[in-house]
Amino acid sequence: MRHLITDILIVGSGGAGMRAAVEASCFGDVIVVTKGFAGVDGATVTAQADIAVESGYCRETLSLEGDPDDSMDIFAEDMLREGEYLGDEKIVSEYVCKSGDEVRYLSQKGVKLRGLVKNPGHSYPRGVWVSGVELCKALKKDVLSRSNVKICEHTLLMDIVIEEGRAAGAICFDFIEGTAFLISAGSVVVCSGGAMGLYPYITAPDGLTGDGMAAAFRAGAQLVDMEFPMFLPYSILNPKIVRGVTFTHDLAMTLDSRALNREGARFMDKWDPIRMEHTTRDINAAAAGYEIFEGRGSSDGGVYLSLAHIPNNIIEYSAKWFPETIAEWKCGGFDLKKYLPDLSRDAIETIPACHFWNGGIKINAEGETSIPGLYAGGEGTGSLHGANRISGNGVGQALVWGAIAGRSAGKCSKKLGRPNISANKAKMMLQEKSEMIRGKGKEDPVQINRELRSMSWECIGLVRTQERLDKFGKYLEQVKQQLMEQRVRSECARANRDWLLMIQNQNLYEIARAVHSAATERKESRGAHFRYDYKKPDDKNWTQNIFLRLKGDEIIVSSSAANNYKGRTPSLRKREYGTKGA
Numbered sequence: 167m168r169h170l171i172t173d174i175l176i177v178g179s180g181g182a183g184m185r186a187a188v189e190a191s192c193f194g195d196v197i198v199v200t201k202g203f204a205g206v207d208g209a210t211v212t213a214q215a216d217i218a219v220e221s222g223y224c225r226e227t228l229s230l231e232g233d234p235d236d237s238m239d240i241f242a243e244d245m246l247r248e249g250e251y252l253g254d255e256k257i258v259s260e261y262v263c264k265s266g267d268e269v270r271y272l273s274q275k276g277v278k279l280r281g282l283v284k285n286p287g288h289s290y291p292r293g294v295w296v297s298g299v300e301l302c303k304a305l306k307k308d309v310l311s312r313s314n315v316k317i318c319e320h321t322l323l324m325d326i327v328i329e330e331g332r333a334a335g336a337i338c339f340d341f342i343e344g345t346a347f348l349i350s351a352g353s354v355v356v357c358s359g360g361a362m363g364l365y366p367y368i369t370a371p372d373g374l375t376g377d378g379m380a381a382a383f384r385a386g387a388q389l390v391d392m393e394f395p396m397f398l399p400y401s402i403l404n405p406k407i408v409r410g411v412t413f414t415h416d417l418a419m420t421l422d423s424r425a426l427n428r429e430g431a432r433f434m435d436k437w438d439p440i441r442m443e444h445t446t447r448d449i450n451a452a453a454a455g456y457e458i459f460e461g462r463g464s465s466d467g468g469v470y471l472s473l474a475h476i477p478n479n480i481i482e483y484s485a486k487w488f489p490e491t492i493a494e495w496k497c498g499g500f501d502l503k504k505y506l507p508d509l510s511r512d513a514i515e516t517i518p519a520c521h522f523w524n525g526g527i528k529i530n531a532e533g534e535t536s537i538p539g540l541y542a543g544g545e546g547t548g549s550l551h552g553a554n555r556i557s558g559n560g561v562g563q564a565l566v567w568g569a570i571a572g573r574s575a576g577k578c579s580k581k582l583g584r585p586n587i588s589a590n591k592a593k594m595m596l597q598e599k600s601e602m603i604r605g606k607g608k609e610d611p612v613q614i615n616r617e618l619r620s621m622s623w624e625c626i627g628l629v630r631t632q633e634r635l636d637k638f639g640k641y642l643e644q645v646k647q648q649l650m651e652q653r654v655r656s657e658c659a660r661a662n663r664d665w666l667l668m669i670q671n672q673n674l675y676e677i678a679r680a681v682h683s684a685a686t687e688r689k690e691s692r693g694a695h696f697r698y699d700y701k702k703p704d705d706k707n708w709t710q711n712i713f714l715r716l717k718g719d720e721i722i723v724s725s726s727a728a729n730n731y732k733g734r735t736p737s738l739r740k741r742e743y744g745t746k747g748a
Contacts, residue, residue, distance in 0.1 A: 168340075168347035169592055172197040172316070173579045175336060175349050176572070177323045177378050178357035180208030181564035182544025184305035185268075186355045186572030191312040193576025197349055198309070199321040199338055201373060201666075205306035208359050209370045209545065210564055213301070214412075214497060216283060216293030217565070218558025223266035224294060228273065230282040236290040238262045243734065245559065248287040248446055249552025250693045251709055251736050252391065254729040257549045260531045261559070261566050268565035269294050275304040280490040286419065287446045287556035294558075295489045301561070322669055323377050324599050326354060326385040326540065327587070333385070333540035334585035337599050341666055344659030346599045350587045352579030355533075355571045356382055356542040357564075360523025361395070361677040363670070365627060366619045367519040369398050369410050379546050380673035382527045383680065387535045389714045390548035391525030392677075393684035394694040396555055397628055398521035399450035400425070402514065403468040408505045410519050413497040414471055418443055419557075421484055425454065426470040426513060427462040433469075448554040451518035452696040455628025459698060468517035478510035518628055522560055524551040524694060525684075528713065533571030536715075539578055543571030549711075552728070553693020602672075603665050605654030611667040614648050618674055626681045631698045635686045642682065645675055683721045684712045705736050 173194030176186050183198060184205065190196050200207050220241045224232030241262040246253050273279055277300045284291040309315055320341040327335045327350070335350035361376025362368040383389055400415040400423075402408050417423060424432050425443050437453040438445035454469045463469055473481055485494050495503045506514060526546040533541045544564035551559065605611075625638035649672055654664045690704040691697050710725040 167589075167593055167596060168345065170197060170347070170349045171351075171584060172349065173352045173584065174355065174572075174575050175199070175351035175353070176355045176357060177336065178208065178359060178544070179204040179317065180357065180359060180544065181210035181301065181305065181561055182357035182568030182571075183208075184302070184309050185565050185568030186357050186543055186575070187309045187315050188305070188312070189569050189572030190355065190576040191315050193580055194314070194352070196315045197318060197351070198315065199318045199323060199336075199349070201320060201322040201341065201377070203319055204309070204317045205302040207371070207373060209374060210561060211298045211302040212371065213296075213298030213561050214492060215298075215561065216285065216295050216558040217265060217269050217562045218288065218292045218556070219266040219269050219294050219562075220262060221290040221292050224282055224292065227266060227270060228279060228294065230279065230294065231291070232282060233290045236292070240289055241292065244287060244289055245556065246552070246730065246734055248556045249554050250703070251730060251734065252552030252693070252711055252728045254549040255732060255734065256531050256729060257529075260570075261550060261563065264566045265562040268562065268569065272296065272301060272304060272565075275308060277301050277304050283489060285557035286441065286444055288558070292558060296561070298561070322666065323358065323381050324669060326381045327595065328385055328537070329585050329587060332538040332582065332585070334587060336381070337595055339665070339669060342661055344662055344665065346596050348587070348592045348596060350585050352582050352584045353539045353541060353575040355575045356527060356540070356546070357544045357568055357571065358546060360526070360545045361674065362520040362523065364395070364619060364622045364674050364677055364681070365520040366623050367401070367403070367410065367517050369401055369412050369519045369521045375670040375673050376546070376677035377670070377673050378542070379526050380676035382535060382537075382540065382542065383676055383714070383716055385537060385540070386716065387537050387540060388528040389526060389680050390528040390711050391552065391684070392548075392680040392714060393688050393712065394524040394551075394553050395520055395681065396447065396522040396524050396694050397451040397518035399447055399454055399518045400471050400516045401519035401521070403464070403466055403517040404515040405505055408500070408502065411497060411502070412521070413492055413502050414514050414516055416488070416492050417473070418471055420488060421473060421481075422476060424472045424475065425450070426472050427457045428464055429462060433457055446554060446556060448694045451628060451694065452691070454518050455696060459629045464515050466515065468515050470513035471516045472513040473509045474511055474513065481509055522555055524548070524553070524555050529567070532574045533567055534574060539582060541571040541575040541578070543567035553695065603668050605652055605664060605668060607651030607653045609648045609651040609653060611652045611664055611671055614645065614652065614671050615667060615674070618645060618671070618678065622678055622681075626678065626685055629696055629698050630685050635682060638682050639686075642675070642679055649675060679721060680714050683714055683723055687712050687723050687725070709736065
């Protein structure tokens with residue numbers, strides 16, 4: 167029986183996980199588990215985007231062309247307003263005060279700051295452009311320089327171990343060896359990202375299947391704001407070879423683009439007649455979803471993005487002044503001109519693809535969860551974004567709360583010490599988990615996964631209705647039975663992808679249940695949650711966060727007023743959803 171012991175266990179090796187490892191290493195021995203390669207697995211490395219920093223800080227400290235009229239308070243107000251006032255103001259304030267220091271840390275580690283942009287939802291230019299590849303290389307180098315940090319690659323979190331009311335480690339699965347093993351730890355930090363893999367159209371890597379959120383949920387931690395997975399509008403739908411690439415969203419935000427339905431009609435004037443296609447992502451995504459729901463989408467179920475009204479020489483020239491990471495029509499090292507149609511003549515077929523997880527594990531400003539000894543940071547935690555994340559706060563969240571959670575977990579481990587898990591109990595836990603993945607049933611895990619993603623898109627995706635939610639609730643009962651009857655097609659233990667998929671299916675099922683429960687409870691439309699049968703936001707009754715916890719196998723749903731301690735709340739509105747600024 168394999169049993170590792172450490173002071174701090176960190177799950178995930180993206181931006182949040184590596185920042186947590188750096189900070190936690192100041193307090194004791196650290197083990198980082200990641201189901202891919204450290205610094206390459208996860209969403210951070212794919213980022214070709216910006217980190218939001220207060221504009222005055224950009225000017226004074228980062229030597230960028232920031233605006234001195236900006237302030238931390240204005241930045242916080244922008245985040246709260248565009249998150250529909252569901253963000254926890256203490257957590258928002260912590261973020262806006264610390265994101266600049268994290269960018270300065272990156273710069274000191276050699277990451278190039280490639281310019282400053284103003285994005286929708288922000289009152290001032292705050293988006294510091296960086297390369298996700300450079301960022302992850304710098305963080306990994308810092309982690310590897312610390313002799314007390316051990317990295318376990320190709321290792322998947324199965325469950326968090328609770329001993330005497332505290333998080334005491336985790337049961338993990340070594341994908342290469344095909345064996346489960348135990349890591350006991352003085353504290354645990356979950357930094358394993360979102361659950362975009364619940365949907366068929368995504369911009370993130372396939373491996374983001376909500377493993378940390380699901381494990382924390384099963385262990386007893388609260389989840390919050392799970393009804394708000396974020397869909398990025400104008401992601402490429404066709405051609406399939408570049409499906410999910412986000413370059414066209416950047417194109418839409420940079421140029422005077424036009425979103426069209428299959429009739430060639432522009433539809434954003436019905437949703438935000440002032441900002442139009444340059445509105446925030448939640449409104450753009452809901453508008454596209456509405457057109458698709460009403461039968462006005464493209465043949466493959468998307469909408470169109472057109473630049474054909476812009477003279478060709480302006481389109482060609484724009485490629486030279488785009489931000490460096492997408493200049494000359496390149497994205498992620500690929501020349502997209504080889505794949506896209508002639509933009510001076512043809513529209514691009516696009517779709518809102520799942521891009522980010524706004525909600526997740528409930529944390530406080532110290533990264534603490536509702537379970538002693540369990541911390542969380544980065545994407546997959548709730549309370550920062552509320553109903554919608556504005557651009558630049560994804561990678562920033564990973565860095566700020568990875569660092570905070572790592573420090574807090576280190577202090578906790580010093581205080582509580584390493585847990586004492588007996589050999590007999592460890593053996594019993596491992597046997598139980600090993601039995602779960604024997605795979606002697608009749609259900610194909612690949613087919614379960616495909617059907618779950620398809621049904622999630624239809625019922626808890628862009629557009630929700632009570633009829634669809636009821637249909638999905640019945641479907642989840644079917645999935646529950648299927649998961650107990652999954653089969654493995656190969657008896658080979660080493661690198662068996664069926665075993666990996668069986669574990670991920672269980673996690674996606676837990677996440678789907680959580681999204682379904684929260685979406686059913688919220689009878690209004692707000693941010694990334696659009697109910698066709700409740701099109702208006704209900705500020706009087708629903709400026710509240712929805713919390714979920716497990717009691718046995720039952721999800722307990724509760725809600726409470728958002729923590730806006732300065733009293734910043736929306737004025738009561740009678741508008742239809744999406745007409746901000748009208």
